[in-house]
Amino acid sequence: MPNILIADDHDLVRDTIAAYLESVEGFKVLTAADLDSAMDKMSGPDPIDLLILDYNMPGMHGLSGLDRAQKSFPATKVVLMSGVANRDVANKAMDKGANGFMPKSLTAASLVNAIKFVLSGERYFPFDFGSSQASAAPSGAFATLSDREKQTLEQLCIGLSNKEIARNLGVQEVTVKLHVKNVLAKLGVSNRTQAALLAKEKHFF
């Protein structure tokens, strides 16, 4: 039966997850409220198979806490958990070699599945994570686009010129320019490249 160490400074979060994993799955679970005490417990008698680190927790200092844990215990699988981190943080954590990233929005069942997945040697990453929040443009901005504007944006996302788009849509180049201008305004960006990038980032095309 695998040993798991959960490090999170929120007592409620930490203890409920631990209780769930122990009672439902029969895992042996240890807990810690900050990185230092987590490192202490890692050095205990029983080797830990999986370490779950909260991204916002005393001692973490962003992702440097992840580095520290990996360096000190290279044999232990480490998963980063966070309720607030964005896609960038999650990707950086994976780049650093984390065995997984778990948003706190996971259901209990998915959490267990993810843990089992990691314990079997895979790396867990929710494929649809981070496709939500925006920076400049409101999420629903795409909905305000007219049909033609959507078609224009679609071609724009392949990197076509106005002339090519005009040919494909069977209209004059000036018309395309108008559509492009409207698209830029509605998405709140300042040129076609940004529009294409934004649409791609949000998986609109």
Added chain:
Amino acid sequence: MPNILIADDHDLVRDTIAAYLESVEGFKVLTAADLDSAMDKMSGPDPIDLLILDYNMPGMHGLSGLDRAQKSFPATKVVLMSGVANRDVANKAMDKGANGFMPKSLTAASLVNAIKFVLSGERYFPFDFGSSQASAAPSGAFATLSDREKQTLEQLCIGLSNKEIARNLGVQEVTVKLHVKNVLAKLGVSNRTQAALLAKEKHFF
């Protein structure tokens, strides 16, 4: 014990995977060589828990084969498998509600893990997929970029204008234009939007 149906037109691929899953994991595995015969077997006596569809296979017609399978058997989990598809296809498949996407570069062990993961109700997607091979530009094209050209491309990927890039790099606008021109040539694209899109698609920035 779950029932699995593997549909792939490559006999070798299909049968070795099937044999592996049957002998090592004890799954009950059916096979098919194209979409039509797969649909036939789906209607057989034993309900299928998991359907694995090859993206390049007679009858698939891109992702419309996925639609067809999902529509006909909404209760069955469907995973798309491909050796050549790019990130875009994989994402579209997931958007359409596929329960997973498996590149053929997976190891046998990872394949089994992924299958178990999907069978337990999760959706599988290799988090680092798509950072490898290319479609239009040669893979190593980025490597041929000089330092300045890389820096230029990086800013280009945020949708900045030549003027803004020049300011950020502390050079004249003409210099940036030259770099941009070289980048376009080396990547084999015809404008800055395509360059940004390509770099993003390959997760170069």
Added chain:
DNA sequence: TAGGCACCTATACCAAAGTATAATTCTGAC
């Protein structure tokens, strides 16, 4: 039927992007 909206077009203008040629500096390799 009158107004609003999406769509298309025209003319015109200015800014930005991209191409071409040439010349300078610096660095490292031969």
Added chain:
DNA sequence: GTCAGAATTATACTTTGGTATAGGTGCCTA
């Protein structure tokens, strides 16, 4: 020391992109 390549800048040019204003059509709805 010379040669090659990267990086830089300059001048000049053409094409594309983006904005502005104005007008036309058709369709739907109050």
